[in-house]
Amino acid sequence: MTINAIFEALSHPVRREILRLLRAGPFSAGDLANRFDLTKPTLSVHFAKLREANLVTVERRGNSLIYHLNISILEEALSAFLAFREPNL
Amino acid sequence: MTINAIFEALSHPVRREILRLLRAGPFSAGDLANRFDLTKPTLSVHFAKLREANLVTVERRGNSLIYHLNISILEEALSAFLAFREPNL
DNA sequence: ACTCTAATTAGAGATAAATCTAATTAGAGT
DNA sequence: ACTCTAATTAGATTTATCTCTAATTAGAGT
Structure with a gap:
């Protein structure tokens, strides 16, 4: 299911x-x-x-929510897909 | 536009x-x-x-249309995205 | 030219996604 | 406890995507 969520998340330009x-x-x-x-x-x-999709993580700092990129998920998912073992994340 | 078409194409499990x-x-x-x-x-x-999205090419053989994977487009697009230079394909 | 096969396109219905305004939550800080 | 700020969730509308059946196209092959 997660691989779906990842590609779904990546499908929108924003x-x-x-x-x-x-x-x-x-x-x-x-x-x-x-x-x-x-x-x-x-x-x-x-x-x-x-x-x-676990592509970002959140952390609170004062009144704000701070978003961080989760680069490893992105790398795993895309390179796994390139290698075409349908990844089981 | 093409990068949109590629990620759009990849967004569906089928x-x-x-x-x-x-x-x-x-x-x-x-x-x-x-x-x-x-x-x-x-x-x-x-x-x-x-x-x-140019991810496949077609060729006719007799009455059938034969689909071929265009692996290079896929590799370019995904690795370019991983490198985060928004690719200009 | 005719027919048969394989595949695509058209049109319609159903499901899902994106966006907005308005209302709500979560927590900070006094 | 109160208030202020930042962000999210709810509800509604619009827009896009998926899927089907029916009709059409493209070519092969006789």
Whole structure:
């Protein structure tokens, strides 16, 4: 099921852009949301899908939620798929 | 646009399974369709998305259309994404 | 030209995804 | 306990995706 969640999460350009931004380092939900021409609730839904796929992790810092990229999941999933052993994550 | 088409194509489990099957070698549309519990027209739509993303190529042999995996596109796209230079395919 | 086969395209119905506004939660900090 | 801020969840609407049956196309082969 997880491999589904991962590819599902990667299928939307906004979510791929979020991952790209997180590559530079952790960002709060609000800071990330400000980068897009969409409302915060909409971004929140995208975050949820990324969390569900384990592509990001969250940590609270004061009033903010800080998102971190989980690069290892991404690497495992994509390279496993390239090797075409359907990964059992 | 193409990177969208590629991730969109990869987002559906049936299409990922088609790619996996094609890894063993080329197959006709009909042979592929028989592997799934779905109608041929449905599979045809999935094939179209894979063609659109350039993940497969087609060749006619007699009355059949033979699908081939285009592994290089897949490798380029996924490894480019892992390197996070948004690829310009 | 005719017919047969394999596959695709068209059209419609059903299911799922994306987005918004409004309401709610979670916790920080006084 | 109160209030303020940041973020999420709920509910509704719009838009896109998946799937089917029926009709059409493309070519092969006689």
